[in-house]
Amino acid sequence: MGSPRKNGNSSHIVSLIAEKVKALGEVNFKYILLKDTRLEYCRGCLACMIKGEEYCPLKDDAASLRTDLLNADGVIIASPVYVHQISALLKNFFDRFAFFMHRPAFHKKCSLTVCTTEISGLAETTAYLKWITGCWGFFNVHSFGIIVDAFKEDGPYRRKAMAEINRAAQGFFEAMQTGKRPTPSLDNMKFFNAIRMKIKIHKDKMPRDYRYWEERGWLNAGYFYPARLNPLFVILGKLPVRIIMLVLRLKLGSPLYRRMVGSTNTQYSK
Secondary structure, three states: OOOOOOOOHHHHHHHHHHHHHHHHOOOOOOOOOHHHOOOOOOOOOOHHHHOOHHHOOOOOOHHHHHHHHHHOOEEEEEEEOEOOEOOHHHHHHHHHOOHHHHOOOOOOOEEEEEEEEOOOOHHHHHHHHHHHHHHOOOEEEEEEEEEHHHHOOOOHHHHHHHHHHHHHHHHHHHHHHHOOOOOOOHHHHHHHHHHHHHHHHOOOOOHHHHHHHHHHOHHHOOOOOOOOOOHHHHHHOOHHHHHHHHHHHHHHOHHHHHHHHHHHHHHHHO
16 A cells, blocks of 8 residues: 555555455455555665665565565555655655566566546556556556546446456456466567566676576576467567667767677677
């Protein structure tokens, strides 16, 4: 829960989802209110990338939160819209676990993301939540937002929103039960290739990241997990990486580019 209010609109929507999920089967929920956790701001020291998250110098609730995430079958992440984005509490949460962007750990888990607003900012906020949970490896079952004042009134909007809540709960429950993983989309392939490029480039700078990928066989794999890959997506998924490398070469100049990228770029320049 990313709201600074204990019983705010986001909490209300999540409670409705939880009721629908529990009606489908035996599911235990653990509510984590970020406002009640002790989570300091990331210092940008890169210790988690270089040596591992256990070397983070901040001794707060991050380790227990990480355990909760890894032990869950599914995770619901909710936030109010603040200035057309997620709340500061939730952004700090994502910042503190930035290593999950480099070392995705949730490919066998599903997520459901929810945001609430008075009137605007739903599109960009829901898109961000869907994107970041996907980068962490979650199968994002559903990502939606609610205009709370309209939701409080009986009428077409509330009925449509309740139908979406029902679909989200159903999909979330089924995904937890089956553990299914989706066929990688084009965006999934783009992210896989882009983050692999970064891992290889920073092999010496961030050795923990590189070792994580090496241990899982991702450095030379087609994707994070065995799946039937769309041949067109495989080709198109590599194009953004090649464009990035070309732009870097033009911006930095060849000597600096070679020092920064080195031999890592060989496979992308062919």
